Amino acid sequence: MAPSKSESAYRLLHEKITEGTFSPGYRLVLGTIAAELGCSVVPVREAIRRLEAEGLVTFERNVGAMVAAADTTLYLHTMQTLAIIEGAATALSAPFIDDDQLAAARAINQAMAELLVDFDAPRFTELNNEFHQVLYRNCPNPHILELVHRGWNRLAVMRSSSFTHIPGRARESVREHAHLLDLIEAKAPAAEIEQAARAHRTTTLNAYLAAANLPASPL
Amino acid sequence: MAPSKSESAYRLLHEKITEGTFSPGYRLVLGTIAAELGCSVVPVREAIRRLEAEGLVTFERNVGAMVAAADTTLYLHTMQTLAIIEGAATALSAPFIDDDQLAAARAINQAMAELLVDFDAPRFTELNNEFHQVLYRNCPNPHILELVHRGWNRLAVMRSSSFTHIPGRARESVREHAHLLDLIEAKAPAAEIEQAARAHRTTTLNAYLAAANLPASPL
DNA sequence: GTGTATGAAATCGTATACGATCTAGTGTGA
DNA sequence: TCACACTAGATCGTATACGATTTCATACAC
Structure with a gap:
């Protein structure tokens, strides 16, 4: 069955926001979006409420919605949260990663290594996403997986x-x-994998923190 | 200003669900709730969408919404998630806990100890909530704090x-x-506090897992 | 020039209405 | 008896409409 209009609106906005078509601060005017989608404002409002609950959009009464602003603090908080969640997700996922997946991940990482010579940031980012997805995808706890996705978004x-x-x-x-x-191939203890996965992200976070003259994350 | 009807609906439902007035599986019929609130269905739908995004409610197209079901697996997954998040929240919060708060926490724990003699489960649970709130309340990362709240809910x-x-x-x-x-009073390293806070919850989780003949959580 | 009143335009918030869809109960034929 | 078609009632999904609120530009007073 065709998705409901509310669902379509949600997906469209979600995509445009995460893909960057709508930048942070972009105002989401109900009427305009409704017109673009060829529907009324009611489903659009619903979609925006959902996006708000996911932290992608901020909504102010009688004023309207906009794509969540991107101040440094917010960004760093999000990174810290993701470091924690993704570390756990990767550790929980590790026992379920089979040889094929491991090989795929190695191939992706190899491709990333080759990109280093003639650096292509967007492509590198894309491969990085794929790589990490392979690592945490098998996480048996769907809540954690959902939180990882939200964090990435x-x-x-x-x-x-x-x-x-x-x-x-x-x-x-x-x-x-x-x-x-x-570590994953060697079936290292979960705590060790968690630590490594978390550190991988925390290192980047701390580099940003240092650049902003802030103390490093304690975790 | 008076809160919007959508906001009122959200708060009312949120409270009724977390307080247990509406049990898991309870059907949330738009028209009925709207009538109770003295408003139309549109704001109610919005409220329910928000609750859905928080995982308190499930929503199926053309069928309706109900309070999220409480099967064992879901419960255990939620506990595991919370163990991870709350452990981090507590560790991040620790350096900001002052002497008064520490004293308050000790007092609450003392009250809990006294309850052991003549056990009163609801009161114990209530105190337990208060205790943990004191511990993680000062967490400087609002995202993490929000995730903790959602987990508790x-x-x-x-x-x-x-x-x-x-x-x-x-x-x-x-x-x-x-x-x-x-540990907090002694200004122990963040990792140690995180570990202790997580283990505190994981122990309960593993007891449930053992009771269900499932393997213990690796984290 | 600065600050405040005013009004119009833009936008939001929600009630109402009605078609679409699901559910459950009833009847019919094999 | 069982499977299926059908109908009525309940409920959902969304368009439309309109009052309420905010915003912004303009005009006026000081």
Whole structure:
């Protein structure tokens, strides 16, 4: 069956926001979006409420909705949260990663390594997403998986606009990926995998924190 | 200004669900709720969408909404998630807990200890909530705090209906609380506090898992 | 020039209405 | 008896309409 209009509106907005078509701060005017979608405002409001609950959109009474703003603090908080959640997701997922998936992840990481020579940031980011998805996808706890997705989405919204790559981080990243894969292949203890997966993200976070003259994350 | 009807509907439903007035599986019929609130269905739909995004309600197209079901698997997944998030929240909060708050927490735990003699489960649970709130309230990362709240809410919905206390767990709990407070007072490393706070919850989780003949949580 | 009143336009919030869809109960034929 | 078609009632999904609120530009007073 065709999806409901509310569902369509939700998907469309979600995509436009995470893909960066609508940048942070972009005003989502109900009437305009409704017209674009060829529907009335009611389903659009509903969609926006859902996006609000996911943190992709902020909504103010009698004023309207806009794509969640991307201030530095928010970004860093999101990264910290994701470090924690994704670390756990990866550790919980690890025992269920089979040889094929492991091979796929190694291939992706190899592709990333090759990109280092002639660096292509968007492509690198894309591969990075794929890589991590392979790692946490098998997580048997759907709540955690959902939180990981939400975290990635929130980062995606903000990253596009305001944050740039840290020099040398890409190379380190590839190395850390390889280490993570080794741990998983060796069936290392969950705590060790969690620690490595978390650190992988925390390192980036701390680089940003240092750049902003803030203390490093204690976790 | 008076809250919008959509906001009122959201708060009312949220409260009724977390307080247990509406048990898991309870059908939320738009028209009925709208009539109770003295408003139309549109704001009610919006409220329900928000609750859905928080996991308190499930919604099926052309069928309607109901309070999220409370099957065992869901409950355990939620507990596992909360163990991870709350552990981090507590560790991040610890450096900001002042002497007064520490004293308050000790007092609450003392009250819990006294309840052990003539056990009163609802009161114990209430104090337990208060205790943990003191511990994680100062967490400087609002995202994490929000996730903790959502986790507690989800547990609250389910706990009321289907889960009972584990014998001897209350006494252990009080002891673990005291240990946690000692670590915080001693300004122990964040990782250590996180570990203790997580373990406090994981122990309960594993007791449930064992009772259901499932393997313990690896984290 | 600065600050405040005013009014129009834009936008939101929600009631109402009605078609679409689901559910359950009844009847019919094999 | 069972499977299926059908109908009535309940409920959902969304368009439309309109009052309420905010915003912004303009005009006026000081």
